[in-house]
Amino acid sequence: xxxxxxxxxxxxxxxxxxxxxxxxxxxxxxxxxxxxxxxxxxxxxxxxxxxxxxxxxxxxxxxxxxxxxxxxxxxxxxxxxxxxxxxxxxxxxxxxxxxxxxxxxxxxxxxxxxxxxxxxxxxxxxxxxxxxxxxxxxxxxxxxxxxxxxxxxxxxxxxxxxxxxxxxxxxxxxxxxxxxxxxxxxxxxxxxxxxxxxxxxxxxxxxxxxxxxxxxxxxxxxxxxxxxxxxxxxxxxxxxxxxxxxxxxxxxxxxxxxxxxxxxxxxxxxxxxxxxxxxxxxxxxxxxxxxxxxxxx
Numbered sequence: 001x002x003x004x005x006x007x008x009x010x011x012x013x014x015x016x017x018x019x020x021x022x023x024x025x026x027x028x029x030x031x032x033x034x035x036x037x038x039x040x041x042x043x044x045x046x047x048x049x050x051x052x053x054x055x056x057x058x059x060x061x062x063x064x065x066x067x068x069x070x071x072x073x074x075x076x077x078x079x080x081x082x083x084x085x086x087x088x089x090x091x092x093x094x095x096x097x098x099x100x101x102x103x104x105x106x107x108x109x110x111x112x113x114x115x116x117x118x119x120x121x122x123x124x125x126x127x128x129x130x131x132x133x134x135x136x137x138x139x140x141x142x143x144x145x146x147x148x149x150x151x152x153x154x155x156x157x158x159x160x161x162x163x164x165x166x167x168x169x170x171x172x173x174x175x176x177x178x179x180x181x182x183x184x185x186x187x188x189x190x191x192x193x194x195x196x197x198x199x200x201x202x203x204x205x206x207x208x209x210x211x212x213x214x215x216x217x218x219x220x221x222x223x224x225x226x227x228x229x230x231x232x233x234x235x236x237x238x239x240x241x242x243x244x245x246x247x248x249x250x251x252x253x254x255x256x257x258x259x260x261x262x263x264x265x266x267x268x269x270x271x272x273x274x275x276x277x278x279x280x281x282x283x284x285x286x287x288x289x290x291x292x293x294x295x296x297x
Contacts, residue, residue, distance in 0.1 A: 015143040022139025023094035024102075025132055026147070027062070031102040032109045033129035034197060035061065037120040038190060040181045041133055042174035042198040044068050044149030045095070054184045062099030066092060069148040076152045079159055088152055091145030126193045130200030137201065138208025150174065174198050215287040216266055218259045220273060221245070222280040225255035228273060232257075235272045236265045260287060 030045060038053065040046035048064035051057065057064070069092050077085035114120060140147055154169035178198070182191035222228050229240040243256040261269055266284060273280050 015145075018139045018143030019091060019094055019145045022136045022141075022143060023091065023098045023147075025136030025139065026095055027098035027102050027136070029129045029132035029136060030061065030099055031106050032113065033125045033132065036106060036110050037122045037125035037129070037193075038185070039122060039126045039129060039193045039197050040177065040190070041130070041194065041201060042150065042170075042177050043147070044072075045099075045147070046177050046194060046198075047180060050181050050184050060100050060103055062096040062103065065099065065149075066096040069152075072148050072152040075156055076148075079156045080152070084146075084152075084155070087144060088146045088148040091140045091143075092148040094145075095140070095147050122189075122193050123196065126196040127200055130197040131204055133197070134201030134204025135208050138205045141205065142208065215260055215290055216263055217285045217287050218257075218261065218266075218269060218273075219283040219285065220257040220259070220280050221247075221254055221282075222257060222273075222277045223254060224277045224280075225257055228257060228276045228280065231272045231276045232259055232269060236261055236269055238265070238269075260290060 026045075030041070030049065033039075034041055035049050035053070040050040045061075045065050048068055049061050052059065052061050052064055059067075069088070073085050073089055073092075076088055110120075137147060146152075150170045150173040153173055157169045178191045178194050181194045182188055185191075220228065225242050229242060232238060232240050238259055238261050241258045243258065245254050245256045246252070247254045259269070270282065273282055
């Protein structure tokens with residue numbers, strides 16, 4: 001019982017750390033890179049930054065992010081559930097607070113980054129801003145929270161129109177934001193820079209949340225499963241799972257071996273397979289994360 005309690009406390013502390021770290025990184029990207037260069041990322045944060053900048057509204061971007069998310073919290077609570085609404089509220093609150101905390105230091109940090117002339121290279125800001133923003137949001141998601149915005153809209157829309165996926169709906173929301181940015185700034189280039197930031201951040205969200213592609217799965221169709229398994233076990237010290245199968249083209253029984261290895265071991269395994277069974281059919285697939293008994297050496 002005590003051990004289970006310790007594990008739960010550890011998980012809670014890890015989630016809190018991830019949300020605070022992620023919210024801080026995302027806020028830093030917004031305040032120090034994206035907003036100064038006039039680059040609006042996707043979602044409510046990008047829309048808030050563009051509205052505050054164009055209309056000179058005397059409200060901080062962080063506060064605007066929270067205000068625009070309030071009706072979405074209500075919608076999330078009504079259509080999705082309390083837990084999701086609470087998760088969105090926590091993530092958005094941390095993100096908004098950190099954005100407001102970092103905002104007064106924008107001039108100082110940009111002075112260090114760009115010098116006194118403050119000549120922003122917008123493509124660099126879009127790229128690095130997208131990297132840091134995506135990493136931050138990835139940590140927030142990893143901590144079990146969300147930052148609201150497009151995520152809430154996407155889940156509500158998908159619940160009403162199940163022919164759309166969440167990913168497709170978020171992409172549509174981001175395109176709407178990009179179009180809105182183009183209209184507000186009256187600049188096609190502003191929209192393009194925003195699109196770059198959106199694309200880069202989406203890639204880094206996946207990388208941080210799901211893990212780097214450090215491993216590969218080999219699916220090997222072979223007529224020599226026992227010999228090949230022994231070769232792989234002794235050659236790279238990785239476990240192998242054998243599955244009995246049926247070749248539908250030849251209508252003859254065959255065997256499938258499944259093995260997960262590091263990227264650096266792929267070449268060696270391919271040589272082992274080729275030497276042991278030249279007729280083996282091998283498929284190499286990306287593995288985003290490995291949970292369970294995998295030796296992370």
